[in-house]
Amino acid sequence: MLDEPQTKRLLLLQALWEVDENRVVLQENMVGRLPLEIAEDLEGPVAKDEEPAWLDRIATRLEERLRQRHQLDLSKLATVPLSSRAAFSFGAVFALAMGAATNYLGTEPEINLLLNPFMLLLLWHFGVYLAMVSLGLFGWKRRGTKNPISWLLPQLIKTIPRLTARFSRDDTTLNREQSRVRQTARLRFLELWFHQCGRFAHARVAMLLHLLAIFFALGVVLGLYFRALVQAYSFTWSSTFIRDQETLRQFLSWVFRPVLWIFPDGLPPLAQSAHAGDWIHLFALSALIYIAIPRLAMLFWQSGRHRRFRRQGFALDTAVDPFRRWLSALRGEAAQVRIWLYGYTPDRSTTPRLERLARELWGQRLSRIRLDKIEWGEDEVPLEPPAPNEHPVTLAVVLVFNGAQTPETEVHGAFVRHLTTFLSDHPSDCTLLIVVDHQKIPLDRAEERRTAWQRVLESAEVVHSYWTDLSNPESFSETSLTSIAQTLWRPQ
Known part of the structure; x- marks a missing residue:
């Protein structure tokens, strides 16, 4: 749990991340490697209850850089009117x-x-x-x-910084875009x-x-x-x-x-x-x-x-950006990711996107990423159980189906059932992401085919899957990563 100043600082950084689309304040060279620098102090993977403390360390370091580069004091910006x-x-x-x-x-x-x-x-x-x-x-x-009071109160509070911004003079050391980002981030x-x-x-x-x-x-x-x-x-x-x-x-x-x-x-x-x-x-x-x-x-x-x-104390939703991105560098110390292409070969640009997706979801310090192709009709999981004396690691599987194929319960569903059973018995911390690529499906048949795939996957007791066009660069954009994280399957 976090205290009030820590929570305000992290929420303000989240607001800056969301509204600063052009990265005029949270520049990439300022934020990019910061989680990796913090992760160098780790002796092992970060436990769930330790995540808020590590997020606060990242926020503290980032606050120092913002103060030096943009004269931005987060403690002054992260204030709630009428609360002092x-x-x-x-x-x-x-x-x-x-x-x-x-x-x-x-x-x-x-x-x-x-x-x-x-x-x-x-x-x-x-x-x-x-x-x-x-x-x-x-x-x-x-x-x-x-309750209308729960809705009305934030709206009334938000009018105060709006009025303050309207009647106050802009700082001449800031350009117009930075001023806009600060004011919008304050409201957010x-x-x-x-x-x-x-x-x-x-x-x-x-x-x-x-x-x-x-x-x-x-x-x-x-x-x-x-x-x-x-x-x-x-x-x-x-x-x-x-x-x-x-x-x-x-x-x-x-x-x-x-x-x-x-x-x-x-x-x-x-x-x-x-x-x-x-x-x-x-x-x-x-x-x-x-x-x-x-x-x-x-x-x-x-x-x-x-x-x-x-x-x-206060709890944060660590599944949203930028917290998920920052924690990925701390969670991925011993993670292994296997990317399987079931029964088809996508274009060459797809492989780097899938590897980037793995790093975004499971950490930028993954020990291993391996991409393999599985022949159509195969129902055996191409994984060997770990040795008895092997220390359990994080095992993540990204299974990619060709949405243009007709989904079959005896083929695709059977493989998913074998895979979920294998992961349930595996001693590691296992995660499964199923991606269905619909780039080769005609638009007039896309919804029908999507329903068919959902029916087959649900028969294998996998409720969620990510339906996307792998040829589209926006398939794994920052806005999509949160929804992707919500489709992950984990053993019960």
Whole structure:
């Protein structure tokens, strides 16, 4: 598991890798051999639980190079708006000032008892509490739909760097393309952050919202007391439907009932000349009971969740670029790859692509890559079991079929069944990738032939295969490698 700074740094590098298509920031000569340099410190293959630590070592080394070459500080770029201590402090002061300022929206010496900033604040919190209870009782997860807050929150957060980029001046030391990559990577980083660490990020934002609500309510109450010090005013009331004092008293006693349970005589008289100070004291107690105590409780609860998620650490999806590419150099210390062409011979350009695919999937330090041709109709696996005293290694097989051939269960399916049985009994860490080359199939028959191949392979208990045109250079592009990795077959 990774801590928060490590996770942010790696996610920012992933974002840079995805958006920097022309490699103006993550240049190939900067990244290319870096995993191999790190791998020189290895004494053996990297275990699964050690992968995050090695990824962090690669990211640390890469961060140093980015700082030297592009003056790029990843720690400053990998920041989430409204999540720092400064944002919490500034937000609290700003909310306090805004709450106090609401008392000066009107200059009349009389304040409407039913329509004033504090009553609107209570109405807002009642609506918030009702929405929270509704989501808890009739949650979106039970209905199989996505919580709109989980979608809306990242969108709101992403508007902050957009506005900052719009009103800030570009650094003259950067060209336009580098500036575009940085800004786009920042937005992509925020998407990855909320996707990978959503619960942690949501807990932090919830803490900020509860803190702002507390200080805003405090500002409203302090504004009432301060205005009472410098101005003499009284509370009055007027309503189309509530015409007598008794009805108004019943309504207010219902609104402030929890306060009146504690202070039975807390409701002031409703005479027009009533002293306004009694109402201010009632509003202050109501703010404590309705807003401060519930919000503090939720703030402490979210703070506990936030600390728990931080202690647990963060996990990354290492099957995506560039992590899969970097880890391939660390995983392939003793790997052997066998590439078998079943019953046909592709053009010469296919062999280098298949070998590059092997290096991308199983490591750039493979001990051996061997390409062989298997005659059509062969059902014996051309592999010998390892000797009893031989140390098990990683064994990867890339089996290439000619999609133009008619798939037969007794031929192609039988060979796949023999192969999966052999790999299941093999003591090594075995992986199988089945590639079906459809370059010689007419377009009007491609879908029909693909369905036939899927049916034959499924009969051999191999669910996934990679259907591609080996003559196309994009068959093994970076965008395709992630989907290829998802089609790998491993013994159960």
